[in-house]
Amino acid sequence: MTGTLLAIVSAIFFPGIILRVKSIASGRKGPGILQPWKNIILLFRKSSVFSTATSFIFRLAPAVYLATICCALMLLPFPGMSSVLGFEGDFILFAYLLALGKLLFILGALDTGSSFEGMGANREALYSMLTEPAFFILLGTLALLSGHLSMQDIFSHFQFAGEFSLIAGAIAIYLLVQIAMIENSRMPVDDPKTHLELTMVHEVMILDYSGVDLAFIQTGTNLKFVLYGGLIANFFMPVNYDWFLVTAAIHGSPLTVHLMATLLNGIIFLLVQAAFAAAIGLMESFRARKKLAKNPQFIVTLSSIALIAFILVLLLTRNLIR
Numbered sequence: 001m002t003g004t005l006l007a008i009v010s011a012i013f014f015p016g017i018i019l020r021v022k023s024i025a026s027g028r029k030g031p032g033i034l035q036p037w038k039n040i041i042l043l044f045r046k047s048s049v050f051s052t053a054t055s056f057i058f059r060l061a062p063a064v065y066l067a068t069i070c071c072a073l074m075l076l077p078f079p080g081m082s083s084v085l086g087f088e089g090d091f092i093l094f095a096y097l098l099a100l101g102k103l104l105f106i107l108g109a110l111d112t113g114s115s116f117e118g119m120g121a122n123r124e125a126l127y128s129m130l131t132e133p134a135f136f137i138l139l140g141t142l143a144l145l146s147g148h149l150s151m152q153d154i155f156s157h158f159q160f161a162g163e164f165s166l167i168a169g170a171i172a173i174y175l176l177v178q179i180a181m182i183e184n185s186r187m188p189v190d191d192p193k194t195h196l197e198l199t200m201v202h203e204v205m206i207l208d209y210s211g212v213d214l215a216f217i218q219t220g221t222n223l224k225f226v227l228y229g230g231l232i233a234n235f236f237m238p239v240n241y242d243w244f245l246v247t248a249a250i251h252g253s254p255l256t257v258h259l260m261a262t263l264l265n266g267i268i269f270l271l272v273q274a275a276f277a278a279a280i281g282l283m284e285s286f287r288a289r290k291k292l293a294k295n296p297q298f299i300v301t302l303s304s305i306a307l308i309a310f311i312l313v314l315l316l317t318r319n320l321i322r
Helices: 002-025 033-046 057-074 090-111 115-146 151-157 164-184 212-233 242-251 254-286 292-316
Strands: none
Touching: 002 033, 002 057, 002 212, 002 254, 033 212, 033 254, 057 164, 057 212, 090 115, 090 151, 115 151, 115 164, 115 254, 115 292, 164 212, 164 292, 212 254
């Protein structure tokens, strides 16, 4: 539950940090950190307008999109504590909860009958389909390395000990960053600032949404970024609290050790989220968008990198030799 609450807190500042970094990098004053959420609150005050050409799918899609992301947040692990809905193999449910929300989102775009939104939905479906193997190969690699199947146990038993695990961890962090950028339609596969329908992906899919429904979509997008940031943060949050044993011996209170460890992990979680947001801002400031024809090749490359990590772990655990 702690990881879920910290993710929600991080989501309040995450989009604002991205905007501030991009503003500073381009030499502009830019909006405040809370400006994105002020815009979302303003949207919540407005009613939605629906085209007569759309069906109930179009109206249902934003709510399902946000609900699936909120459910996925309850699977987010946090060291020393159990996730709300964690179980063996929960990363499969995690992936397909996000896929369900994406599916309804795509169907909602197609439901409008717009050729432009159809193009965006087509690209969104293609990118998600190509990203899925990289995610499952990555989580399977971490499961093989740690010997566990739930995300809580995978990250709790993953240790940066030895050069092989360091390499595997670095590859995992790189892949999660790239997957987060693709799943949220950011650089280098999409540019949230563009308004040319022929090259847009995410933005063209939400052209017909307004009011509360648009607020649901933007809220879900912010939470999804934090969701992947939470997975990345788990690589940096320590599990063993040996340096707190002295404190426990002095105060004679295991509760003190637990609270100090939780506080430390919470601070690291928030710092990693802030660093992740700043990194996104820097990448979008100095990284060029790829041509549409090059995007599938780039995404498939991520699966190849994940396979390299998988083979490395096979060698490390001697399963390949057997």
